[in-house]
Amino acid sequence: xxxxxxxxxxxFGLHPALREVSLDIREGELIALLGPSGSGxxxxxxxxxxxxxxxxxxxxxxxxxxxVTDLSAYQRKAGFVFQHxxxxxxxxxxxxxxxxxxxxxxxxxxxxxxxxxxxxELLRAVQLEGYEKRLxxxxxxxxxxxxxxxxxxxxxxxxxxxxxxxxxxxxxxxKDLRRWLxxxxxxxxxxxxxxxxxxxxxxxxxxxxxxxxxxxxxxxxTPTEVRNNPANSFVAEFLGLTEKHDPLAKSECQ
Amino acid sequence: MRRRHILPGxxxxxxxxxxxxxxxxxxxxxxxxxxxxxxxWEHFWQTVTDPRVVASYRVSFGLSFLAALLNGVFGVMxxxxxxxxxxxxxxxxxxxxxxxxxxxxxVAGIALTAIYAPNDWIGALLEPHGIRIAFTQIGIFIALxxxxxxxxxxxxxxxxxxxxxxxxxxAACLGANRWQTFRRVIFPALLPSILTGVTLAYGRAVGEFGxxxxxxxxxxxxxxxxxxxxxxxxxxxxxxxxxxLGFVMLCASLVILLISNGLQAWNNSRNGTA
Amino acid sequence: xxxxxxxxxxxxxxxxNINSSQPLRxxxxxxxxxxxxxxxxxxxxxxxxxxxxxxxxxxxxxxxGAAFLETFRDPYTRHSIxxxxxIAAISVPLNTVFGIAAAWxxxxxxFRGRSFLITLIDLPLxxxxxxxxxxxxxxxxxxxxxxxxxxxxxxxxxxxxxxxVLATIFVTFPFVARGLIPLMQAQGMKEEEAxxxxxxxxxxxxxxxxxxxxxxxxxxxxxxxxxxxMGEFGAVSVVSGHIRGKTNTMPLHIEILYNEYQFASAFxxxxxxxxxxxxxxxxxxxxxxxxxxxLRASSFSTAP
Numbered sequence: 042x043x044x045x046x047x048x049x050x051x052x053f054g055l056h057p058a059l060r061e062v063s064l065d066i067r068e069g070e071l072i073a074l075l076g077p078s079g080s081g082x083x084x085x086x087x088x089x090x091x092x093x094x095x096x097x098x099x100x101x102x103x104x105x106x107x108x109v110t111d112l113s114a115y116q117r118k119a120g121f122v123f124q125h126x127x128x129x130x131x132x133x134x135x136x137x138x139x140x141x142x143x144x145x146x147x148x149x150x151x152x153x154x155x156x157x158x159x160x161x162e163l164l165r166a167v168q169l170e171g172y173e174k175r176l177x178x179x180x181x182x183x184x185x186x187x188x189x190x191x192x193x194x195x196x197x198x199x200x201x202x203x204x205x206x207x208x209x210x211x212x213x214x215x216k217d218l219r220r221w222l223x224x225x226x227x228x229x230x231x232x233x234x235x236x237x238x239x240x241x242x243x244x245x246x247x248x249x250x251x252x253x254x255x256x257x258x259x260x261x262x263t264p265t266e267v268r269n270n271p272a273n274s275f276v277a278e279f280l281g282l283t284e285k286h287d288p289l290a291k292s293e294c295q
Numbered sequence: 296m297r298r299r300h301i302l303p304g305x306x307x308x309x310x311x312x313x314x315x316x317x318x319x320x321x322x323x324x325x326x327x328x329x330x331x332x333x334x335x336w337e338h339f340w341q342t343v344t345d346p347r348v349v350a351s352y353r354v355s356f357g358l359s360f361l362a363a364l365l366n367g368v369f370g371v372m373x374x375x376x377x378x379x380x381x382x383x384x385x386x387x388x389x390x391x392x393x394x395x396x397x398x399x400x401x402v403a404g405i406a407l408t409a410i411y412a413p414n415d416w417i418g419a420l421l422e423p424h425g426i427r428i429a430f431t432q433i434g435i436f437i438a439l440x441x442x443x444x445x446x447x448x449x450x451x452x453x454x455x456x457x458x459x460x461x462x463x464x465x466a467a468c469l470g471a472n473r474w475q476t477f478r479r480v481i482f483p484a485l486l487p488s489i490l491t492g493v494t495l496a497y498g499r500a501v502g503e504f505g506x507x508x509x510x511x512x513x514x515x516x517x518x519x520x521x522x523x524x525x526x527x528x529x530x531x532x533x534x535x536x537x538x539x540l541g542f543v544m545l546c547a548s549l550v551i552l553l554i555s556n557g558l559q560a561w562n563n564s565r566n567g568t569a
Numbered sequence: 570x571x572x573x574x575x576x577x578x579x580x581x582x583x584x585x586n587i588n589s590s591q592p593l594r595x596x597x598x599x600x601x602x603x604x605x606x607x608x609x610x611x612x613x614x615x616x617x618x619x620x621x622x623x624x625x626x627x628x629x630x631x632x633x634g635a636a637f638l639e640t641f642r643d644p645y646t647r648h649s650i651x652x653x654x655x656i657a658a659i660s661v662p663l664n665t666v667f668g669i670a671a672a673w674x675x676x677x678x679x680f681r682g683r684s685f686l687i688t689l690i691d692l693p694l695x696x697x698x699x700x701x702x703x704x705x706x707x708x709x710x711x712x713x714x715x716x717x718x719x720x721x722x723x724x725x726x727x728x729x730x731x732x733x734v735l736a737t738i739f740v741t742f743p744f745v746a747r748g749l750i751p752l753m754q755a756q757g758m759k760e761e762e763a764x765x766x767x768x769x770x771x772x773x774x775x776x777x778x779x780x781x782x783x784x785x786x787x788x789x790x791x792x793x794x795x796x797x798x799m800g801e802f803g804a805v806s807v808v809s810g811h812i813r814g815k816t817n818t819m820p821l822h823i824e825i826l827y828n829e830y831q832f833a834s835a836f837x838x839x840x841x842x843x844x845x846x847x848x849x850x851x852x853x854x855x856x857x858x859x860x861x862x863x864l865r866a867s868s869f870s871t872a873p
Contacts, residue, residue, distance in 0.1 A: 301762065301765070302677050302678070302758065302761055302765065302771070302774065303770060303771035304771040304775070305678050307670075308670045308671070308673045308674035309674045309680070311670045312667065312670050312675075312686070315667045315670075315671075316686075316689060319735070319739050320689065320692060320693075320739065323704035323705055323707065323739070324704065326704065326707040326708040326714050327703070327704055330707055372606060372609065372613075376607055376610040377610075380606075380607060388614055389854075390851070390853075390854045391614060391618050391619070391850070392618075393850055393853065394622070394846065396793075397800075397846040398621075398622075398800065398843065398846040399796075399799065399800025399801070399819075399820050399842045399846070400800065400801075400802045400803065401800070401802040401820035401821075401823045401839070402625060402800070402820070402823065402839040402842050402843055402846070404802075405625075405827050405835060405836065405839060406625045406628075407621060409624050409628055409832075409836075410621065410624055441617060441618075444617070444618075473598060473599065498694075499694070499695075502695070502696060502697025502699070504802065504803035504806075505698075505802035505820065509824075509827065522697050522699035522700075523699075525699050525703055525807075526699060526806070526807060529703065529706060529807065532711075534706070534707065534712045538703070538707060541700050541703045541704075544697055545700060548695045548697070551695065552695045556688065
């Protein structure tokens, strides 16, 4: 599903988190929103999800041509994975994943056997077969994140939004999950947007990288394009592409 | 149509909350206000400055203050002991702190009277020495201390638990002995919460009725509390007089509430973020 | 975690203490100081808190077990027990629904006047219960606002049960809300937001996600609300008219018995309420402990 974002502005009190941001995302793309903390990337993601509403200017959001700007999150059906998983602690893994089916109106709800099939399929996809009865508190961080993925994907959303999905995990787990995400995306071709401040992650996984700073998009392009042609000094410095010998900057050993 | 809230239910929850509070609190309060403002100023003034009433202010507000101070001392001690030390029975004591809060005021009232009345228990012990507790202001004082105790303990205890060990260790390394550490490092850190707790105890004591009215003896000019006078005015159908006194007490409560809010904000700013 | 502690430090006896399991320090006060303070505290507790309870139970049985039971055969006493239970059975559920609505409203949204509303919710704790009774007399009493209208329609509110229920509701409505607000604030909204993205509507979120999360905090608030509702004296005294057999609750009945010098009977009834207080303390402590655990668990997997 394609996403079109037009002129989105959002202020928190006096602080402008997003300034007239416009963006087009093609169907099936895997996009990274990359930027330092406070750049507005998470805000943008949450606005797309319907977890924040943009200020009432002319900003609009379209999912596949349909204007969803005024729709609430549960009407937009964008799968969302939170940084700290937000699993339902009082439900086991099975119930967490089945949740989006449980809340469907009776007429649309599939039979229990269909739900069971889907949950099992998802658990297999995230390599957690057999974990149905576990509680979130009995899982490791990486396992919880995989359950969060499965949960978000259960009812086949048309877009998947990930808020720093691997931020709370340690390095090895992060690498594995990154690889898994890329493979999963190649398989499913689901429009996916993820937010990160880690440029290695963004460059490794995404089809297209969008750099954000201070509420505006600084550059948008494939990893190679951005690397070779940084659009401005922010991009260059953020990616560590400058010539300055600042000991605190990331060193590019390419 | 721009919605401003993410989770659904704002209108319903706020609406219900306001409706409930409007019916239960605001309408009755306006009845009081109307009563006051439609009555005569002279009657109001006469009522609230009547000598017997003024005597009751001294009892209600004055003794509550003393009781709150005593609670400040014992409450901090209890909070310290419960927070810092381990000893058998600690959990029971910790649960008992809330007894004055959980026990019906009338039960507390007759129990305290039974203890301190001249022919029973402690009262009997002191009677031969000419010390009377029940039916005097001392009795009221004790009842008010009983009532306010949990407030100080429960306000100070979490703050003590949160005190970073490093503060005390640093003081020790710099040469302070235990008392100095307490006086210069620990106590100042606790002060906002102590004041908050004392204010809460005071606010509660000022309005207290059930626990006090039995042990007080209700002797005019000596041991009458203001709430009691409100009741007697109602019984005499002097609604305006009762409303006048009620208004005074409400204003006092409001002031205490505002002071307490201010102190709590101070408490939070000092102790909330490490 | 620090922010959680700050929010949880609500004053008075209804705070949920998240830190009760912090380990003891290695360095501390000397043995002498500790012994002194602990003993002083013990003496204070025994004298001030345990002693009154003991006196109540001793007084109840001072004329023997038979007299104790005789008290409860008295129809007036029985009626007072029934009335107390009735009033609690009406006010506690109403206040629980209010508490959930108010806590939801105040912790899940930002709006103007929010802090004022929170302060207003605390109001009954600051106001003398006698004033609560006074307020309702001013509205519904013979000379009150609705007085003449009520008399015309032969509806009795003051000096009848409805007035007592109202006065009890006034005095006890903060408890459930105050138990829930710090808990819900500390727990955050992430699980509810997740449920929203998964397609749940408001009621589903409340029922499936929020209520299970807060159940121990809710129980804690209900226990306190109930204890206060059953034990309320001042407010109900003003409104009731003390009509034996009609408008006497247990606390009021205790007063009547006491004023008639029937001390053993008064203490007998008081001992029942005293027992209720002890049970309340036990249940409250357990609920508090479970609520802390719940909070710690949820802060593990969803903390910002």
